[in-house]
Amino acid sequence: MADDRMAEVFAAVRLGSGNPEAARRLLGELWIEIGASGDPLHRCLIAHHLADLQDTADGALLWDQRALAAVFGPGVALDEGLRGFLPALYLSLADSHRRVGDFDTARMQLAIARGHLDILANDAYGAVIRAKLDRVGAALTAASKESLPAG
Numbered sequence: 001m002a003d004d005r006m007a008e009v010f011a012a013v014r015l016g017s018g019n020p021e022a023a024r025r026l027l028g029e030l031w032i033e034i035g036a037s038g039d040p041l042h043r044c045l046i047a048h049h050l051a052d053l054q055d056t057a058d059g060a061l062l063w064d065q066r067a068l069a070a071v072f073g074p075g076v077a078l079d080e081g082l083r084g085f086l087p088a089l090y091l092s093l094a095d096s097h098r099r100v101g102d103f104d105t106a107r108m109q110l111a112i113a114r115g116h117l118d119i120l121a122n123d124a125y126g127a128v129i130r131a132k133l134d135r136v137g138a139a140l141t142a143a144s145k146e147s148l149p150a151g
Contacts, residue, residue, distance in 0.1 A: 043070035057099035
């Protein structure tokens with residue numbers, strides 16, 4: 001069942017590149033179906049990707065906060081799978097806080113993200129996260145609230 005659920009989550013995420021509205025709807029349905037007591041990894045992934053699909057910075061921040069809450073919820077064991085998402089989760093929080101103009105919190109979240117970089121491998125995913133950390137850091141230094149280009 002867990003593998004089936006992950007397949008559903010990733011299918012919805014892939015849909016987001018071509019049809020963000022359909023991806024939001026499908027991920028929202030999965031979020032409700034899984035519920036508050038669902039698998040923390042599933043909840044984290046769904047919320048993390050829903051944050052990326054929001055039309056507003058406030059909406060993205062709400063979903064970024066939900067993603068982190070899924071990782072640190074009561075009774076959740078911070079296993080290797082969840083720990084591997086921490087740099088990306090804190091990076092997303094930093095970017096969302098920056099976009100809503102909360103620069104102090106954004107700097108704090110960015111520092112936390114950097115503090116978790118040792119979790120990342122020196123692979124393509126790690127390179128993407130490190131590059132985005134630099135872009136968010138530069139936007140924060142410039143006190144920019146503008147959305148950053150994808151990539």
